[in-house]
Amino acid sequence: MARHFNGTTDKIVNLSAGLIPPLPVSFACWFKPSDVSADHVMVAHANQGAAVELITLELQGTVAGHPIRARFRNALNAESSAVSTAGCSAGQWYHGCAVFASSSSRTIYLDGANNVTDTTGIGNFGVFNCTGIGVLQRGTPGLFFAGDIQEVGIWNAALTADEVNSLAKGFAPSCVRPSLLVAYFPLFGRGATENNRFKTGDILTPTGTTYAEHGGMMLYPG
Numbered sequence: 001m002a003r004h005f006n007g008t009t010d011k012i013v014n015l016s017a018g019l020i021p022p023l024p025v026s027f028a029c030w031f032k033p034s035d036v037s038a039d040h041v042m043v044a045h046a047n048q049g050a051a052v053e054l055i056t057l058e059l060q061g062t063v064a065g066h067p068i069r070a071r072f073r074n075a076l077n078a079e080s081s082a083v084s085t086a087g088c089s090a091g092q093w094y095h096g097c098a099v100f101a102s103s104s105s106r107t108i109y110l111d112g113a114n115n116v117t118d119t120t121g122i123g124n125f126g127v128f129n130c131t132g133i134g135v136l137q138r139g140t141p142g143l144f145f146a147g148d149i150q151e152v153g154i155w156n157a158a159l160t161a162d163e164v165n166s167l168a169k170g171f172a173p174s175c176v177r178p179s180l181l182v183a184y185f186p187l188f189g190r191g192a193t194e195n196n197r198f199k200t201g202d203i204l205t206p207t208g209t210t211y212a213e214h215g216g217m218m219l220y221p222g
Contacts, residue, residue: 002212003134003189007035007146010208011135012187012194019183019202020045020128021156027057027070028097028153028167029133030215035146036066036090042149043098045128046138052077053126054136057098057108058143059088070098070108070118075126082118084110090147093215095168101158112168115161133185133204148212152185170216174198 003012027043036059044056056071065087073079088094088110097109104121130137133152134145153173157180166176173184174197184198189211196202 001186001188001190001214002030002148002150003187003206003209004148004212005134005145005209007040007144009144011137011141011144012133012204012206012209013135013137014131014202014204015048015129016202019131019154021182023100023102023125024156024158025055025100026097026153026155026157026159028095028159028164028173029057029149030093030095030151031059031145031147031149032093032215033059033061033088033090033145033147036061036088038062038146039143040145041132041134041136041143042096042145043152043154044132044136046130046132046136047127048130048138051138051140053128054138055098055100055128056136057096068096068108068110070100070106072100072103072106072122074103074122074124076124078122078124080106080118080120080122082106082108082116084108084114085116086110086114097159097164097167099158099164109161109164109168112165133187134209148215150187150215152183152187153181154183156180156182
């Protein structure tokens with residue numbers, strides 16, 4: 001149970017601010033890129049009506065080694081990123097997590113490790129009104145993901161290194177800091193919508209995408 005994205009038009013979007021808490025925010029997901037030659041977003045919050053503010057968990061395919069990064073840009077176009085110390089290859093599953101602790105702290109993890117924290121002060125969080133999986137959704141969508149994505153979690157918390165490591169070992173997002181979990185989207189890939197499996201009311205709308213086989217065993221609470 002995952003969804004495959006074609007890298008050009010496929011995306012999953014929610015245009016509700018309900019999935020977008022103020023800082024701190026953490027994103028996590030499993031992803032298997034089919035193309036590592038371009039930059040691709042796995043999970044992002046953005047401003048639907050502007051091309052400025054964003055926070056993303058994304059693959060930097062245009063950078064040597066193809067690392068992933070946690071990128072934050074504010075409404076004044078000030079931007080900074082934390083970039084992982086290891087990178088990705090096409091056709092392999094990875095776990096990514098971006099932790100935005102504050103406007104002056106963002107940390108990236110690849111497979112529960114390879115982590116880097118950037119402490120550049122940005123300030124001015126901006127206006128965020130949409131969530132995209134497999135896309136940076138705004139006036140002109142871009143950075144479409146090519147490959148498979150599953151097990152997406154969004155928290156109103158700065159996850160710890162131990163918590164991120166648990167996710168990378170296969171624990172489902174619902175097992176980690178559930179008191180501050182905002183959304184959990186396994187991405188079953190079987191229906192016309194994808195529902196928040198942690199609480200009712202939040203629905204993601206896919207455009208394109210197809211069913212893909214699950215990347216491995218997830219551990220769920222009993």
